[in-house]
Amino acid sequence: MLTGKVGGFLASIPEVMVAGLLCFMWAMLTALGLSNLRYSEAGSSRNVIIVGLSLFFSLSVPAYFQQYGISPNTNLSVPSYFQPYIVASHGPFHTTYGGLNYVMNTLLSLHMVIAFLVAMVLDNTVPGSQQERGVYVWSERETARREPTVAKDYELPFRVGRVFRWVKWVGL
Structure with a gap:
């Protein structure tokens, strides 16, 4: 009801x-x-290239996969958010395992998945200092304690924090 x-x-x-x-x-x-x-250092060429390539590949790779979704001789119009599911059954990724084809065609036609994979691989393979990568804040306990924005990011909301005063900030 x-x-x-x-x-x-x-x-x-x-x-x-x-x-x-x-x-x-x-x-x-x-x-x-x-x-x-x-x-992280926004002006670093390392970081600019990683963000730029992540955005470029997250727009171009799914577009390539989604062109397999609908054959050109049909008048079927499908909303863009259904495209990955149509691509899954007859996308460009072909192996002898049908389930693997379905999963890979679906994942590689999603923008967020491609952006995550490209950024993760590049961030972990392209050399850079801790300051460039932005991990200096979490590398030392004292630095994280002194940085007010880090504490604010990981604290509980005001009213919830009052109820759970016994909960310590994770890691510090």
Whole structure:
């Protein structure tokens, strides 16, 4: 009984409002992801190249995989968020194992997966100092204690922190 009413309420929300909320949500998610770079040196050519290549490959590799999703002689129009699932069954990755084909075609057609993989591999293979990588903050306990933004990032919210005063900050 409640499910029908909630579904009716959600269906009554205008599409323009839903689109606006989705834009706001994705903007906040992107800003949160980029805020993790605040400890690293933004002007370092190493970091600029890693971020640039991650963004480039996260846009180009899924586009290559998604071209296999719909054959050109059909009039089928599919929303972009369904593309990875269509690509999964007949994408460019082919082995004798059907399950592996499905998983690899799906993962390699998702933008976030490609960006994560490229950034992780490059960040861990391209040489750079601790200051360039931004790991100097967590390398020494005293540095992490003195840095107020690190403590603020990992503390509990105000009212929750009052209830759980006995909880220590992890690692310090």
